[in-house]
Amino acid sequence: MNQTMPILEAKNLSVERAGTTLLDVPHLDVEDGEVLSLIGPNGAGKTTLLVTLCHLFKYFSGTILFKGRQVGNGLSAGQYRQKIAMVFQEPLLFNTTVFENVAAGLRFRKAPRLEIEEAVKENLERFGIGHLADRSARTLSGGEAQRTSLARAFAVKPDMLFLDEPFSSLDPPTRESLINDLEKILDGSGTTTIFATHDRIEALRLSDRIAVMNKGRILQVGAPDDVMNHPADEFVASFVGVETILKGKVIERRMGIVMVSVSGREIAVIGEHDIGDSITLCIRPENVTLSINPSKTPTSARNTFPGTIERIVPMGLFQKVELDCGFPLVAYVTHDSVGELSLCEGADVAASLKATAIHVVKK
Amino acid sequence: MDLIFEGIKKAFLLLVTLDREVLGITFLSLKVSGLATIISVLIGVSTGTVIALNAFPGKRIVVSLVNTGMGLPPVVVGLFVTIFLWRNGPFGFLGILYTPLAIIIAQAIIATPIVMGITVAAMQQLPKKLRLQILALGATRLQMVWMLIKEARLSLLAAIMAGFGGVISEIGASIMVGGNIKGYSRVLTTATVMETSRGNFDVAIALSIILLLLAYFINLILTHIQQKERPR
Numbered sequence: 001m002n003q004t005m006p007i008l009e010a011k012n013l014s015v016e017r018a019g020t021t022l023l024d025v026p027h028l029d030v031e032d033g034e035v036l037s038l039i040g041p042n043g044a045g046k047t048t049l050l051v052t053l054c055h056l057f058k059y060f061s062g063t064i065l066f067k068g069r070q071v072g073n074g075l076s077a078g079q080y081r082q083k084i085a086m087v088f089q090e091p092l093l094f095n096t097t098v099f100e101n102v103a104a105g106l107r108f109r110k111a112p113r114l115e116i117e118e119a120v121k122e123n124l125e126r127f128g129i130g131h132l133a134d135r136s137a138r139t140l141s142g143g144e145a146q147r148t149s150l151a152r153a154f155a156v157k158p159d160m161l162f163l164d165e166p167f168s169s170l171d172p173p174t175r176e177s178l179i180n181d182l183e184k185i186l187d188g189s190g191t192t193t194i195f196a197t198h199d200r201i202e203a204l205r206l207s208d209r210i211a212v213m214n215k216g217r218i219l220q221v222g223a224p225d226d227v228m229n230h231p232a233d234e235f236v237a238s239f240v241g242v243e244t245i246l247k248g249k250v251i252e253r254r255m256g257i258v259m260v261s262v263s264g265r266e267i268a269v270i271g272e273h274d275i276g277d278s279i280t281l282c283i284r285p286e287n288v289t290l291s292i293n294p295s296k297t298p299t300s301a302r303n304t305f306p307g308t309i310e311r312i313v314p315m316g317l318f319q320k321v322e323l324d325c326g327f328p329l330v331a332y333v334t335h336d337s338v339g340e341l342s343l344c345e346g347a348d349v350a351a352s353l354k355a356t357a358i359h360v361v362k363k
Numbered sequence: 364m365d366l367i368f369e370g371i372k373k374a375f376l377l378l379v380t381l382d383r384e385v386l387g388i389t390f391l392s393l394k395v396s397g398l399a400t401i402i403s404v405l406i407g408v409s410t411g412t413v414i415a416l417n418a419f420p421g422k423r424i425v426v427s428l429v430n431t432g433m434g435l436p437p438v439v440v441g442l443f444v445t446i447f448l449w450r451n452g453p454f455g456f457l458g459i460l461y462t463p464l465a466i467i468i469a470q471a472i473i474a475t476p477i478v479m480g481i482t483v484a485a486m487q488q489l490p491k492k493l494r495l496q497i498l499a500l501g502a503t504r505l506q507m508v509w510m511l512i513k514e515a516r517l518s519l520l521a522a523i524m525a526g527f528g529g530v531i532s533e534i535g536a537s538i539m540v541g542g543n544i545k546g547y548s549r550v551l552t553t554a555t556v557m558e559t560s561r562g563n564f565d566v567a568i569a570l571s572i573i574l575l576l577l578a579y580f581i582n583l584i585l586t587h588i589q590q591k592e593r594p595r
Contacts, residue, residue, distance in 0.1 A: 064373045078503055084498035088492050095514055104510075105500035156501060 001093055007032040007192050008160060013062035015048055015216075023048045023060070023216045030160070030194060035186055036221075037203035038196040040213035040239065046196035047089075048216065050162045053194065054086050058130065067159075082109060085153035086162040091145035091170060093137035098129065098148050100135050105156035111346055123151040126185060143174035150182065154189070161193045167202065179205065204228070212236045229284070230359050237282040237361065243320075243330035244283040250275050257302070257355060263327040268302040269358045280361040287357035288331035290321065290349045292341050301352035305329070309347045312338065323351055366564060374572055375567030384546070385566075389573050392550040395463050396531040400556030403526050405480045406471075408519060411482025412508060416494070426483055432476025432496035437469075441539030444469040448540065461542035466550065474526035481525060485518030486511060520589045524582050531578055551577070 006029040015023035017075055021044050030036055038046045052060045055077045070074040080188065085105060093101050102120045111119075125132045127147040131270055132140065137148060153161060167175045183206055186193060197203050203210050204224050211221040212235075220232035231237035234245050248262035250273045258271045260279060289301065307325035314320075319338055323329045329351055333343070343349065377385050414425060419476060446452050448460040448468075459465050497507045512519065534552040541548035543557060551574045558567040 051495060052468065054495075054499050056498055078501075081498060082501040084499070085501070086496070088496055090490065092490060092493050092496040094510065095516075104497075108502040108506050138377055152500065162499070 004032065006030055007067055009065040011063045011065075013049070013052055013060060013064075015052060015057060015060045017059070021216055021309050023052060025049060025062075025216075025218055026291060028211070028218065028221070030192060031208075033190045033192055034208040035193045035195060035206050037207035037210045038194065038213055039198065039200055039203045039210060041151055041198060044198075044213040046198075046213055047164050049213070050086065050164050050194060052194055054084060054162055055080055056086075056333035082156075083158060084160045084162065085156050085158035087146075087149050087153045087164065087166045091140075091142075091149040093140070093145055093148055093152075095138060096136070097133065098135050098137055099133040101148050102151045102155050102340070104152060106111070109156065119155045119157070120151075123155045126154065127151045127181060129190045135170060141174075142170050143178060146170060146178060147181075150178075154185070154191075158191065161191050163195045165196055165198065168198070182206070208305055212239055214239075231361065233361055234280055234282075236282075236357070241284065242282040242359070243285040244281075244282045244288075244328065246283070248279060248281060250277045250279060265305060266324045267358065268355045269360055273359045273360070273362065277362065282359040282361060283329065283333040283353060283357070285320065285330040286360075287353055288329060289352045289353065290323075290331050290333055290337070290341065290343070292349060299352065300354060302355040302357075304350050304352040307349060307351050308344050309343060309349060312343060314346060323349070325351055367568075370568040372562045373593045374569030377566065377569040382569075385569060385573070387546065388549055388551055388554050388570070389577070391463060391548075392531065392552075392574075393577065395466050395550060396470060396527060397535075399530050400473055400523065400527040402467070402471040403474035403530075404455070404523055407475045407478025407522065407526070408482050408512065411479040412486055412512060414479070415483045415486030416508065416511070429476055429480045429483060433480040435473055436474060436535070437473055437533045437537075438535035438539070440469050440472050441536030444472065444536065444540045455461050460540060461544060461548060463541065463548050465540040466548060469540045470530035470533060473533060473536060474530045477529050478522045481522035482515075482519060485515040485522065489514055517589050520585050524585050527581055528578060531581075532574065540555040587592070 007028040010025060010028040011024040013023060013028070014021065019294060038049060040046055046159060048057070051057050055064060055071050064071040066075060066080055071080045072158070094104060099120055102123055106116045106119055121130070123131055124297055127150055129144060129147050129151065132144060132148070134310060137145065137196065139213050140148060150166065167178060170178065180200060186206065195203070195206055200246050207224060209221060210224050210227045212219045212227060214235050220227055220236050228238065231242060237245055246262045246267070248260040251261045251266070252259035253273070253275055256270060256272065257268050258273050260267045260269055260281060261353050262281070269281060305325040306328065307323040309321055310324050311322040312319055313322070313331070318332050318334050319345060321331045321333055323331065331351060341349070414422070414429070444465065447454050448457065448465055449455055492513065494511065497510050502510060511518065524565065531543060531551065534556060537550055538553045541550065541553065543549050543553040551570050555567050555570045555574070558570065
């Protein structure tokens with residue numbers, strides 16, 4: 001991460017309604033040019049955070065600094081909002097033509113006519129909706145409408161873009177093609193973006209950093225691989241796709257490896273925890289290997305457990321195998337492996353995983 | 364039946380020959396109700412927008428009062444406007460009772476809650492996030508409000524139609540505050556009542572036909588604009 005001043009800095013943001021805390025974010029930095037994803041379940045406070053960061057919410061406390069200037073003190077909320085743009089989950093188009101919709105932000109800024117025409121055309125083409133310019137916005141399909149909404153936001157050449165789950169109401173093929181286009185456009189324009197989604201795959205594709213939210217708080221911010229592989233707590237772990245979360249106690253410690261007792265089984269993990277510590281182990285299902293006859297040749301996997309297959313659930317391109325190894329364990333395997341190993345419910349298998357593939361969260 | 368037939372025949376003649384008195388009454392009706400509607404739109408749309416877009420204590424009570432006002436009986440309005448404009452009344456010094464201006468005031472009072480009530484409903488029907496979206500595109504508050512009014516324009520046209528329809532056909536207030544003075548404050552409805560009571564059914568029918576046509580054409584124009592705006 002570069003050392004320059006963040007483009008956006010939020011301090012002590014808090015929103016309360018009727019005695020309930022909707023948002024509590026002590027600190028958040030957004031670097032110039034980065035794409036930051038906010039992920040979390042519905043109701044986690046993603047929209048509230050975006051709306052607050054856009055200074056659209058009257059009732060919040062805290063400070064927002066844009067390029068070092070405090071919004072509402074030095075930089076008026078109006079001036080600030082002319083430098084940003086936001087796209088909501090619903091396209092929220094105006095009842096006029098597609099062209100006029102995309103021109104709206106520039107008209108608010110009283111831009112000259114030629115500049116408006118140029119910017120609108122450029123952005124319509126960018127989002128592949130040039131042919132819809134004269135159509136009434138009310139006649140568009142969901143995907144076309146969301147493209148128009150995105151083009152409208154990009155047309156004002158914002159310094160910062162706020163996207164609030166812009167794809168969540170689209171069908172999968174439409175969503176896929178729009179994400180592809182947005183990915184290219186964000187790469188090309190370098191626009192600093194905060195992107196809220198409840199889809200971690202979308203977040204992984206588009207972002208430089210991910211922030212995981214729940215109940216109005218940011219639980220963890222970091223590079224995607226960091227958040228995916230080193231979740232800060234159980235909630236983050238379960239949200240980013242860690243299927244197995246085990247609680248245990250450290251019973252032995254030697255040379256960077258600790259042995260953790262989980263339901264009477266011993267699991268080797270990397271760590272420097274003290275004996276007697278209660279810790280939580282996070283195991284991603286793609287890191288678990290299954291075999292029928294564990295080979296006699298030594299492998300680098302420190303952990304191998306016999307277990308019984310309880311359930312096999314098809315997940316599209318792969319299958320999810322739920323095991324009972326004395327503790328529950330989930331593995332993802334390909335359809336080919338299921339066939340080759342004759343995996344079926346009730347079958348006995350051996351599950352192996354490397355100590356380094358287990359992420360430890362201290363309680 | 365002869366009565367009706369003769370009446371229609373005479374009415375037709377009055378219309379075709381452009382009877383001066385009938386024309387005068389018609390134009391005065393249009394002028395008075397048109398101006399009253401314009402005043403009610405200015406007050407009703409602006410106040411209705413303020414009510415709809417702001418949260419304040421007692422908002423529900425205000426909205427229910429406005430909605431009640433949509434059914435304000437014209438005779439009640441007529442009574443109070445008369446009292447206020449009466450020689451000894453608070454505004455008696457203006458000396459405008461029994462003038463077309465008094466009818467305009469009374470009709471504006473009748474039409475304003477109608478326009479305001481429909482405006483409140485229309486603005487509240489817009490998606491809540493639309494306001495945030497407009498602001499998030501860099502609009503000032505004034506631009507945001509204007510944009511919302513534009514978004515609600517189809518419903519606002521309905522508000523104008525309802526307001527105009529309410530006052531052009533209104534009789535109680537017009538006769539009370541206008542006095543139905545020939546050639547001065549006589550409008551289509553007050554003239555129709557008078558001619559009917561005199562047994563001049565032919566003139567009354569002619570006036571009624573004009574009233575119906577007027578209401579129809581004004582609404583035709585507004586409906587045309589409204590329907591043209593609807594999605595293809």
